[in-house]
Structure formats: C-alpha cells, structure tokens
Amino acid sequence: MRIDIHTHAFHPKVAHKVVEQLEGHYGISPVGTGTMDDLLARVRRAKFDKVVVFSAATDPSQVIPANSWAIELQKEHPEVVAFGTMHPGFVDMDKEFARLERGGIRGLKFHPDFQGFFLDDPRFLRVMEAARGRFAVIFHVGDKLPPEQNPSCPFKMARLLDRFPETTMIAAHMGGFMHWKWALDQLVGRDVYFDTSSTLDFIPDDLLFEIFERHPRERILFGSDYPLFDPGEEAKKLKARLRLSDDELEEILGAGARLLGLE
Numbered sequence: 001m002r003i004d005i006h007t008h009a010f011h012p013k014v015a016h017k018v019v020e021q022l023e024g025h026y027g028i029s030p031v032g033t034g035t036m037d038d039l040l041a042r043v044r045r046a047k048f049d050k051v052v053v054f055s056a057a058t059d060p061s062q063v064i065p066a067n068s069w070a071i072e073l074q075k076e077h078p079e080v081v082a083f084g085t086m087h088p089g090f091v092d093m094d095k096e097f098a099r100l101e102r103g104g105i106r107g108l109k110f111h112p113d114f115q116g117f118f119l120d121d122p123r124f125l126r127v128m129e130a131a132r133g134r135f136a137v138i139f140h141v142g143d144k145l146p147p148e149q150n151p152s153c154p155f156k157m158a159r160l161l162d163r164f165p166e167t168t169m170i171a172a173h174m175g176g177f178m179h180w181k182w183a184l185d186q187l188v189g190r191d192v193y194f195d196t197s198s199t200l201d202f203i204p205d206d207l208l209f210e211i212f213e214r215h216p217r218e219r220i221l222f223g224s225d226y227p228l229f230d231p232g233e234e235a236k237k238l239k240a241r242l243r244l245s246d247d248e249l250e251e252i253l254g255a256g257a258r259l260l261g262l263e
C-alpha cells in the first residue's frame with residue numbers, strides 16, 4: 001500500500017487564494033491548484049492507494065466548518081484519510097473531538113505558525129491533553145526563524161514527546177524545516193515519526209543521510225506537501241537522492257499504513 005501522509009486541499013472557492021498565499025510564504029510556486037480533483041488525479045497517476053488531507057483553522061470560528069469538510073471528504077473519497085483541526089481558543093474541545101471520532105477521523109494536524117501559538121503554549125497543552133489517546137497528531141515543525149523565536153522547533157517538539165509519550169506524533173519536514181541539525185540532536189532515534197514533505201529540495205546531503213541512517217526506517221513516512229509538490233515526482237526524487245532500491249522506496253511509501261490503522 002502506498003500512502004502520501006502530508007497533503008493540503010482546499011474548498012474550490014478558496015483554493016486559488018490559499019495557493020497564492022503559500023507561494024508568498026514559502027517562495028515556491030505550488031505545482032497543484034489545491035483542489036481535490038487535482039490532488040486525486042495526481043495521486044492516482046502516481047499509483048498511491050491512500051492520501052492524507054489536512055485542513056487548518058487559523059481561528060476558533062473555523063474549527064467546525066473545517067472539520068465538517070474533513071468528515072465529508074473522507075466519506076466521499078475512499079482513498080482519502082482526512083485529518084481534523086483544533087484551535088487553542090476553541091471552547092468545547094471535548095465535544096468537537098467526539099464529533100470527529102464519530103465521523104471516523106483518526107488524526108489532527110497543527111501548524112503553530114499559521115495558527116498563532118507556540119508548541120509549548122499552556123493553551124496548546126490543553127488541546128494535547130484533550131486529544132490524548134484519541135488521535136495521531138502531526139505538527140509542522142521548523143521554518144526560517146531560529147528555535148527560540150520559532151512557534152515550532154525540534155526542542156519544543158522533544159518536550160511534547162516527554163509530556164505525552166502515549167500519543168502518536170509526526171514531526172513533519174523530517175523533524176523540522178530548515179531545523180535539521182536540531183532535529184538530529186533532539187528527535188532522531190526517539191519514538192516519533194518524521195515525514196519527508198518539503199525537505200528534498202532544501203536539505204543538504206550530509207544531514208539527509210545522517211537522519212536516514214540514525215532514525216528507525218519504519219518511522220519515516222512519505223509526504224509530498226501537495227500543492228507545493230507532486231506526489232509522484234517527490235517519490236522519484238526521494239528514491240534518487242537516497243539511492244533507494246525499489247523495495248526500500250515501497251517500504252517508505254507504505255510506512256504510514258500501520259500508523260493509520262490501515263493494515
């Protein structure tokens with residue numbers, strides 16, 4: 001089974017605008033339009049069986065509509081595993097998490113930078129407390145700001161692992177976008193998953209190989225970060241950069257199955 005564990009898709013009405021904002025933020029021209037039609041066409045072309053799609057609430061009022069969309073998407077498309085969202089300012093978290101569970105949602109995605117909190121913010125720790133034992137949780141980690149000033153970083157991620165050891169966590173972008181040397185120091189070898197999204201175009205060879213050698217292979221998941229990148233092209237790039245055999249590549253493409261309870 002091939003799974004892309006990290007993609008974003010947006011309602012057709014707003015996809016165009018969101019994709020423009022992504023371009024402004026990352027300085028990368030997204031390959032996709034950010035719509036489900038485009039994502040599913042690419043996923044099928046690259047022969048993936050499942051794709052994880054995120055949604056994000058940048059303020060509390062967006063939580064319910066974003067999660068309703070996630071529940072619908074997953075019902076509508078058999079290949080979609082949708083992750084839900086939550087915001088530290090949302091009042092009745094327990095009730096919303098119960099609604100997600102009833103809707104078959106297995107994971108949550110957090111992007112501290114875009115959602116406006118720090119990973120060690122006590123308000124956010126309340127969210128983690130409420131989610132405990134209910135969902136796998138994936139975090140955007142890293143970016144251009146150094147760790148202390150960054151809403152997310154490998155150091156804060158490591159403290160979360162200490163605090164919530166029973167929660168399945170994924171540190172996106174190989175432990176921290178542009179924070180790989182700290183990911184090596186703080187996260188590699190620990191009980192945390194990494195995903196390969198938005199990494200291959202940016203990481204130097206020495207750091208990429210060191211992370212791959214030292215982190216358990218079954219905890220490295222394939223993610224494309226669509227619409228920034230194309231799943232099929234990213235899988236090819238991963239194989240070429242790490243000089244993987246066909247079997248080794250398939251192992252990474254399939255690693256998300258157990259995590260998502262698909263085996």
Ligand SMILES: [Zn+2]
Pocket residue numbers: 006007008197225
């Ligand atoms: Zn992403």
